[in-house]
Amino acid sequence: MHQVLPVILCGGSGTRLWPLSRAGFPKQFLVLSGNTSLFQQAVERVNQLGAADITVGNTLVVTNEEHRFLSLEQLREIKGVNATLLLEPTGRNTAPALTLAALQATEGDQDPILVVTPADQTVQNPAAFQQALQQSIRAAANGGIVILGITPDKPETGYGYIQQSGTAGAQGEYTVAQFAEKPSLEVAQAYLAGGQHTWNSGMFVLRASTWLKALQHFRPDIATATQAAWQGKTIDAPFVRPSKEAFAQVPSESVDYAVMEKCPGSSYPIHMVSLDAGWNDLGAWDAVWQVNQDGHQDAQGNVVQGDALLADTTNTFIHASSRLVGAVGVSNLIVVETPDAVLVADRSQSQNVKKLVQQLEAKKREELSLHRKVHRPWGWYDSIDEAERFKVKRIQVKPGASLSLQKHHHRAEHWIVVKGTAQVTCGDKVTLVTENQSTYIPLGEVHRLANPGTIPLEIIEVQSGSYLGEDDIIRFEDTYGRG
Incomplete structure (x- = not known):
């Protein structure tokens, strides 16, 4: 019986999908294809790999401290999945991230097979995905490393490539001859014509001990530094935190550069199992347009998400978040509207959104x-209006949740309850405020907002004062461990 642990690498900010993807709410948590987020899709896919000879255990999610509650909230929406969240205090790329997962997996002298996948990909054919991953699990059971190679359907210049050699093994695995960097168009065309190259998916299958041994062999500096951070870990289930100070000393490196690209011809055999399952890493808005074509594209090749009206428009992607978007007489555009930013780009230039992000x-x-x-x-807050000396927010608090006990030096606040019941602490008084009632928090007063009810609490907050920045806050008590 093969014991498998799914590992979801949930870092990164997906800047090429700005303005929808941002550091505070990155690409993997967005619903870009289907009805669930990319992160939720990744978790569900790798938890459906069980077979007569394969059992799937606890999911390991490697994410950063800032996204811990966002990850946890989306995990709670998936039935039947138990997860441990390994929290990076700072980003150190995928090699240290996978090392944290391997160290967690080998606790108690266990040595499961890790199925490692990024959190921000989409797959159109789950059955083909399941079959390829099950083959990879069986191929990796003897201690080898298996990488998933995407069967190319075009001369793509934005992906790294894997060159295979020899004939397929019992599980359809090929020996990896070498890895290739992102090629020129001419080289990519030659790869496609030759039939010996696949795209590097960033998905790997290997035993936890195999990764730790290979990392120690090829990059002992990363192995030693990550082990030191792990030894200083703290556990607050379901969260596991490596030492913040020690993890900051870990060299930043990808799985590919640290280990995988050094494996061909070494004492660590690496194989490739091909995956033809409608895979896409959604690396730019043009890719989002592509994966949503089936069933969502109109007769003119347009894909619309949200409220939009089109006239004489072709091959255009429109995502409207908060208002009506109109398009007349345009072609091959990307239009992404959010409440505070609008992106307009030529579809062929969607990779260059990163230039705006740099600005x-x-x-x-x-x-x-x-x-x-x-x-x-x-919960959340939405800043719906502001000008000099005032700001208006719409705030929702989850049932049973509360904000920190806090005070502000530069602003007073008025709260109007529009839905649910608020428990308001103001100084030494605790009162209940119900729908259509309001309360006032004077400048400098210690206060807290909580939802004691069973439905979401919604309030309108009006701030007034000389400074209204989010950093004007002193927390005295906080359920969520923020300073």
Whole structure:
């Protein structure tokens, strides 16, 4: 019996899908194809790999501290999945991330087979995915490394390639001859014509001990530093946190560069199992248009998500988040509307959205990392209006949740309950405020908002004062461990 642990690598910010994907709510948590997020789809796919000879155990999610509650909330919406969240205090790329998962997997002298997948891909044919991954599990059971290679259908220049050699083994696995960097168009055309190359999917299957041994062989610096951070871990189930100080010293490197690309011809055999399952890594808005063509494309090749009206428009993707978008007489465009930013791009240039992101970073614009609607462990807030000396927010608090006990030096707040019941702490008084009632929090007063009810609480908050930044907050008590 093959014991399998799914490993979901849930880092990254997906900047090429700005303005929908941002650091505070990145690509993997978005619903871009189907009815669930890419992260939820990844978790569900790898939890459906069980067979007569394969058992699937606890899912390991490697994500960062900032996204812990977002990950947990989306996991709770998936029935029958138990997960442990390994929280990186800072991003160190995929090699240290996988090492954390392998160290967790080998606790108690276990050595399961890890099925490792990024959290931000989509697959159109789940049955083909399941078959290929089951083959990979069986091929990796003897200690080898198996990488999933995507059967190419075009001369793609945006992916790395895997060159195979020899004939297929018992599980359809080929020996990997070498890895190739992203090629020129001419080289990509030659790869496609030759039939010996597949795209590198970033999905791997291998025993936990195999990864730890290979990493120690090829990159002992990463292995030693990550082990030191792991030894200093703290556990607050379902969260496991490596030492913040030690993890900051771990070299940043990808799985590919650290180990995989060094394996061909070494003492660590690496094989490739081909995957032809409608895979896409949704690396740019053009890819989102492509994967939504089946069943969502109109007769003119347009794909629309949200409220939009089109006239004389062809081969265009429109995503409308909060208002009506109209398009007249245009072709081959990407239009993405959010409450605080609108992207218009030529579809063929959608990879270059990163150039806008670089400008946002240089200008230190808030739109780089936060949406107007910001998710928090207790719910969310939406900043619907602001000007000099005032800001208006719509706030939702989950049933049973509460904000921190806090105070502000520069602003007062008025709260109007529009749905549910609020428990309001203001100074030494605790009161219940119900629908259509309001309360006032004076400047400098210690206060807290909580939802004691069974339905979401919604309030309108009006802030007034000389400074209204999110950093004007002193927390005294916080359920979610924020400073």
